[in-house]
Amino acid sequence: METHPSLEVKGSCPDLTIYAGEVTIGEEDRNKMDPKKRKLEKTRITEAACALLNSGGGLIALQMTNKSEHPVEMGQDLEKSLRELIMSSNIQAFFETKQQEDKFYIFIKSWSCNPEDGSTKPRICSLGSSLYCRSLTSKVAMDSREAFEFLKDKKASIKYSPTDDRAPPTKIPRATCQNSLESNPAFEIFQSKKLEYGQRLLFSESPSIEFKQFSTKHVQEYMKNIIPEYISAFANTQGGYLFIGVDDKSIILGCPKDNVDRDSLKTVVNETISKLPVFHFCSSKDKDKVSYETRVIDVFQEGNLYGYLCVIKVEPFCCAVFSEAPVSWMVDKEKGVYRLNTEEWVHMMVDVDPGKRREVFLLCPFPLLRASVSFTLWKSEFITPTENHTEEVDKSGCN
Numbered sequence: 001m002e003t004h005p006s007l008e009v010k011g012s013c014p015d016l017t018i019y020a021g022e023v024t025i026g027e028e029d030r031n032k033m034d035p036k037k038r039k040l041e042k043t044r045i046t047e048a049a050c051a052l053l054n055s056g057g058g059l060i061a062l063q064m065t066n067k068s069e070h071p072v073e074m075g076q077d078l079e080k081s082l083r084e085l086i087m088s089s090n091i092q093a094f095f096e097t098k099q100q101e102d103k104f105y106i107f108i109k110s111w112s113c114n115p116e117d118g119s120t121k122p123r124i125c126s127l128g129s130s131l132y133c134r135s136l137t138s139k140v141a142m143d144s145r146e147a148f149e150f151l152k153d154k155k156a157s158i159k160y161s162p163t164d165d166r167a168p169p170t171k172i173p174r175a176t177c178q179n180s181l182e183s184n185p186a187f188e189i190f191q192s193k194k195l196e197y198g199q200r201l202l203f204s205e206s207p208s209i210e211f212k213q214f215s216t217k218h219v220q221e222y223m224k225n226i227i228p229e230y231i232s233a234f235a236n237t238q239g240g241y242l243f244i245g246v247d248d249k250s251i252i253l254g255c256p257k258d259n260v261d262r263d264s265l266k267t268v269v270n271e272t273i274s275k276l277p278v279f280h281f282c283s284s285k286d287k288d289k290v291s292y293e294t295r296v297i298d299v300f301q302e303g304n305l306y307g308y309l310c311v312i313k314v315e316p317f318c319c320a321v322f323s324e325a326p327v328s329w330m331v332d333k334e335k336g337v338y339r340l341n342t343e344e345w346v347h348m349m350v351d352v353d354p355g356k357r358r359e360v361f362l363l364c365p366f367p368l369l370r371a372s373v374s375f376t377l378w379k380s381e382f383i384t385p386t387e388n389h390t391e392e393v394d395k396s397g398c399n
């Protein structure tokens, strides 16, 4: 389990409180910040907010680095990132803030999912789904809502698939997908033994074809970075070909043999794809990973070996392929703030119906639901004028 390195949970309070350290508050002061530091602070607060939204609500306590005599607003970048987290402009439905001298508090309600809107709203909040799909000639990251719809469709199609439960649940039978990849103009190039440097391919990018060009000497790093998202996109859509060594104008440039050798190209592809998390709704369980084939084709220039073109042919996947584990957090008094793994995340997204989650929270020994039941009451209970906010937060919640 991956616990958060810089978010601390205050253990002695009945309600969940995350101490998120020192933060610059206020639009004016945040604009003057070093952009890297500003981004780190924003990420830390968004992760804490995500964890609390997903865990029944609670409080984020911040120590302001900037002293301000008068009340300040949080800052546009922070507000924007909280809006994105809840996928709504109605930020006050989930968050309220209060400044007390140099302490700043963000009160967070539980991410509720009413049965009536339950069908369109993801059941948990996430900072990223790590699920991609093809959209014409681009790969697109699915936001939480799209990921939720995608997973729901996959799950539903399993339910209605034929008695052979190992059959792919996609609407297109596997044989048809196979044929469509082989009738694709890219298939002929995929089968080539050698190609000419500067040759123009007779097809362009499409939903099932992507060209990438090595523009770096650090080929392995480049490939490790680009492969996960493209493989996820092709596998989650209708499969396709990733060409590494072809530019946007369909010209074969390959990768110079001085920068890389054949075997290391294949190794980096295999290692990278083997690490991609997958989730099955069908009976394949974890055994079946992404189905793909890699070809490293010699590229010649004036009769001499110049380098290599790497082509990955990706089959459509029965269920879901991720570029990495989804980015979503939860918090609990014992475990602290922790990141969900892929399996936990999918179950939280699609399996648990809102009614059941409510029961789970009500069974907890801590009144986690108080945040959503009586937000204002709870809030006034927390904030009393004392010097040290951590002590005050701890004591006030423990009567």
Ligand SMILES: [Zn+2]
Pocket: 279, 280, 281, 282, 283, 284, 285, 318, 319, 320
């Ligand atoms: Zn499957």
